[in-house]
Each structure stands twice: as structure tokens, then as C-alpha cells.
Amino acid sequence: MQFDHVARQVPDIAEAIEWYRAHIPGTEVVYQDATWALIDAGGVNIAFVVADQHPNHLAWRVTNQELERQAAARNATIHPHRDGTRSFYIDAPGGEAIEIIAYPDDH
Numbered sequence: 001m002q003f004d005h006v007a008r009q010v011p012d013i014a015e016a017i018e019w020y021r022a023h024i025p026g027t028e029v030v031y032q033d034a035t036w037a038l039i040d041a042g043g044v045n046i047a048f049v050v051a052d053q054h055p056n057h058l059a060w061r062v063t064n065q066e067l068e069r070q071a072a073a074r075n076a077t078i079h080p081h082r083d084g085t086r087s088f089y090i091d092a093p094g095g096e097a098i099e100i101i102a103y104p105d106d107h
Contacts, residue, residue: 004061004101005038005045007054013037016048031083038083057089057097067102 010016013034020027020041030038030045037048047054062070067086071078076088087101 001060001062001066004059004099005047007047007049007057007059007099009051009054009056010048011050013048013050020046033082036082055089055097057099058092059087059099059101061101061103061106063106064102065107067100067106070100 008016013032013036017027017029017032017037017039020039024041027039027041030040032038035050035053039046039048047059049056064086067078067088070076071088074088074090076090078086078088080086084104085101087099090098090100092098
């Protein structure tokens, strides 16, 4: 298991990306559409999300096998995403959402 990204709800995806590009040198866009984006800002992955699709959250990456094991242990439903990843959320103390995520090539 390794840390993957932090996700923050923003009202305007493009505006958030432009702010990071202007203030954090070397920021690169990994993916962007109207409702979701992922950037690499100084080696930190930040996802920008819209409020009606994703909560603010922290995400940890696991293999697909580990994702299946953890979901079964928690009776959680794994959801596929537009970028080919699959994940589920769990609640941490203080109301923090934690995403457990696996990428297509994670064996």
C-alpha cells in the first residue's frame, strides 16, 4: 500500500489547474475534463473533483488483488472509474473519506 493522491472539491476544475500552474512551478496535468482532473504538483498527485461526484479524500494505492481482498473484508462495493482505476471509500475518524484504489496494471 502506498499513498496515491489527495482530492479536493473545487467549483471550477480549469481554474484550479491554472492556479497551480501559476504558483507551483513544474505542475503537470495528468488528466483533465470538465468534472475531474489529476495534476502532479512537485511530486504530489492532487485530484480536483466536483462536489456531486466525489468527496474530499485521501487515497492509497493497492494491487487489484489487495483491492478485492480489502473490499470483501469490509463488504464494500468496488466502483470502476473513467481512467480505468477501480476503488472504494471508507470512513476514517473525523469524517475523512479514504479511497482505496487500484490501477489497471497493478497486479
